[in-house]
Amino acid sequence: MRTGWPTQLAQLILVLGLAPLLTGVTRKVRARLLRRRGASVVQPYRDLLKLIRKEVVVAENASWLFRAAPYVIFATTWVAAALVPTFATGLPLGAAADLIVIVALLGTARFMLALAGLDVGTSFGGIGSSREMMFASLAEPAMLMAVFTLSLFAGSTELSSISAFMLGPRAGLSISVALALVALIIVALGENARIPVDNPATHLELTMVHEAMILEYSGRHLAVIEAAAFVKLLLYLSLIACVFVPWGTAVAGAGLFGYALGLGLYAGKLALLGFLLSVFETAIAKMRVFRVPEFLGVALMLGLLGTMLLFVSRAPH
Amino acid sequence: MSIPSPWLLSELAAGAIGVLLMLSALGSLIARRPLGSRLIYGACTLVCGALTATALAALLGPSPHPAMLQLPVGLPLDHTLIGFDRLSAAFVLIVNLATAIVSGYAIGYGVHAREPRRVVPFYPAFVAGMNLVLLAQDAFSFLIGWEFMSLASWALVVSDHTSAENRRAALVYLIMATGGALTLLFGFGLLAGSAGGYTFDEIRRAAPAGVGPLVLVLALVGTGSKAGLVPLHAWLPLAHPAAPSHVSALMSGVMTKVAVYGFVRIVFDLAGAPAWWWSLPVLLVAAVTTLLGVLYALMEHDLKRLLAYHTVENIGIIFIGLGLALAFEATGLKSAAALSLTAAIFHVFNHSLFKSLLFLGSGAVLHATGERDMEQLGGLIHRMPVTAVTFLAGCIAISALPPFNGFVSEWLTFQAILLSPQLPQWVPRLLVPAVGATLACSAALAATCFVKAFGISFLGRARSTNASTAHETDGFSQGAMLLLACACLAAGLLPGYVIDALAPVTQLLLGTRLAVQSAQPWLRIVPIDPARSAYDGALVAVMIVVAAATTALVVRRFASHALRRSAPWDCGFPDASTATQYTAGSFAQPIRRVFGSAVFRARERVTMPEPGDSSPARLEVDVHDTLWETLYVPVVRLVDAVTERVNRMQFLTIRSYLTLVFAALVLLLVIVGGWR
């Protein structure tokens, strides 16, 4: 167990370092698909640096919660991301928190973000918080049902165990896992404010959700919140990669080559998933706000269906 | 330290109840005095603290056999037995821990009561009643304690008798409490059988066969009406807010737990071995309760009513755990049953902490602003910083978010749900995933609900002058709320100790227990198997703190320190009017639209004036309490109609009355004749 700590530390730093790049790549691909040149893939890093150097403007009646929330949001998201095995499994923190905890940690981050949106007392912040919580009230159970499906399938809620089970001989193909995958993808789109649900690239659109909540933020606070959003996207893609394409992930005690291979493959998986995400985003139109609950409801139903099928088929006869 | 003998513990507990009753009598004398209420509440704090310690000793002490104390009072032919077994001890501990802190709050808060004579004497009596229920080891004292608890709390509900709303709440409560006690009476009657042994020992030894299912239903109705299971929840949102806030905290946070105790005692202990299908009604009712409770809470804009509805949701979560435990126990999956029962009682403990905390916070807000309506609040975080922080802690805890305690018990419940494919029957195997989905939904909705509760009341700008001139509450109240918030955090960080403390209960009821959690490394909890699932609240919390601190330090080192206060940006359209903020109603609008149109027949109507017409545009929202309208209103109408008829009997001649009496006599004779 103790040997895992360097890996854990490496992963903590890796998710932080890679997250802006992933966002940069998806933006770049999207721009190219739209026949624009697009900003450089390192633009998100530059944005963060620029924001950090700027003066912070805080509304007069903002409370301490407004100023503390970005750090809480970032910290919980970061810890959650560090719990997902990226290039190597067998993380020491993984034994401390399972997939349900990851979902709940993201819930804590969302809770604080929604409160921060309400703190200044503007109508935009309120609309963002209200809608974010409405989406979450369907997305979170959908995610949990997908988690249930995976856990029942693999007999564990630990991500490392699930990943190992998926690699093992007993996994096989299962319709429940396919349902969980679809549900997870829908949730990932919704939770990361991607296109059919929310538009990450706009301000000032009446249907915006995430951007409306953070409208009052500026300077370093905004930088921290943006970084949290980057990490969250990376988390979801890592999660999908870890569970559904676990091949090549280094196990604890693998040699240096194993880790290098795991790292390379992980980068490849992320790039591929990011590419697919961009393709999907360019191919589809944004939904009306009140179509989103139906969209997320589909994820919830699919997750429930997957769980139910496993409940029936995994039973002793 | 030597461990006190069980006899001593039972005597101490009985003595504590006696002291509480004396305090009640004393209270009626000195309530008006300036220091009177403080004295009574302070004494309650001490007594409840002592009871907590006693219960802890009884729970963790070596003797597995309960020590009964036979009291020289009660019915002539029966014994009044009082004493601790492990189940009683666990609940006495939970109840008195919260009650002690709430009483401490009342030392400061209680002096604001308008008519202290209507509150102070009943408060110790209420606490004594709850403790009597928990300590009773025979059916009669159980029911006497139950009625005592109901009546004392009824008196507290009606303490502010000037408003018609409160009088109605008290009436509804009285009717529901009476009905509940009646069903419990029948239940115990069935259990005792014709032989009539009413002590729990006798019932356990010689419960008549075949009454189990009926007893289950009666227990579900009887205790469910006190705990707030849908559709018997109707009185909670009326009565809990009507009482003074420290009493609301007790009624919602603590008294509902006594009802849960009643259910556990009757169904798990007294009613004999369960059949697997017993779990079905429990799970169904619990799932419906969970979802409807939180949806009702979301529709509510009165802070205390919102909290009361949310109690309904939490009771649902507890009963989900109990239902799972029943299903597992009936099919012989002992360790899974132990997990479910532990999760349920853990949630009982958690809810007693954070619901008390939230009601105390709402009491502080009510005293500071005179408002319960969230639409009149706002911006209180600036003027009531301590209340705001503690209320926020309660909100995070009740929303089942790590690292607070609410998450741990829900996590355990989820783990229990994930074990249920082992159940051999088809029906629960299809029902349990649906219950799991309901639980997941309600957890997310609870977070929405408490973003609303905290965000609208404490954040933003003050929506009324009352809110803008609010002041922080007194030191006793602050201390109590801080204590509860710390307890919520501690139970979330060190859940292993709580689970271990509950192990004697599962040992008593199910004959098995979860593995010793405090032996796990790094304060981790591992309910089944480390490869299957584990949670380490302390480590996660430390990680979050370290991550946040690192980020803050790095940002502080490299970022610009410039900070300017300015008007809100609001996309360039800031409006000084506080009415332009989001309100509780508008915050809940998306939820109302998604869930409410089906559940509450919620309809919105927008009336826009014609161009040139200067009348304001109107948005009307129509929300129905469908359950009340479909279940209760017909009953009320029926009762009205019957009483209208019966009313005529008051105006008969003597001859007619004699005829009635004669007819009744003849009818009874005919029945007796037919019976033979």
Place this chain on the structure above:
Amino acid sequence: MTPLDTDIAHLLAGSMVLVSFLLLYQDRMFALLNFFAIHACVLALSVGWQAYLQRAPHLFITALIALLFKAVIIPVALHRIVVRLGIHRAIETVVGTGPTMLIGIGLVALSIVVMLPVTTSEGAFAREDLAFALSVVLLGFMMMITRRNAVSQVIGFMSLENGLVLAATGARGMPLVVEISVGFSILIAFLVVGIFLFRIRERCDTVDLQALDMSRGESPGESA
């Protein structure tokens, strides 16, 4: 048969249920048609896989029929009809999407409950395949009920029929004749409905079936 073989068959049958759900969720006419084409493709794959597993060449023909008619010809033809009639805007549903999906879950649960205890002699996966087929049939049926529009009702009917074919290929030894006749009857049904659509259009200027009720003198129900 290796475990992977049955796994793939199982996955394909389950995907039919998944696509049936997605059909229920659609509210655009063209998206509905596209998803029906996918439904038929998955059916063709599933039948083809069964043909390979059971070494039954006649099933390949069934798969081919499914692919040709249901995945290509019928969707394209319906697409044209929809364009012709100008009814591509939206599908009017009687029940909201949420409740429909909930009922759908209930139907799947029901078909599992009904199928699994009845067919205890079969292997675990074959039994679940039958349960899936029944679910597809029930979901198709529900789609016919919950939609007002004639075109989407036709699609519901055909997805129902896909479920029947799935059940038939799962159960071994069902002769090809039956399937061809089933396929053709569907084609005929399609033609008839197509013609009817035009007639309705000519007479009433709408394909909303409620308009028919109105012309019969019945009062239309409350619109969802």
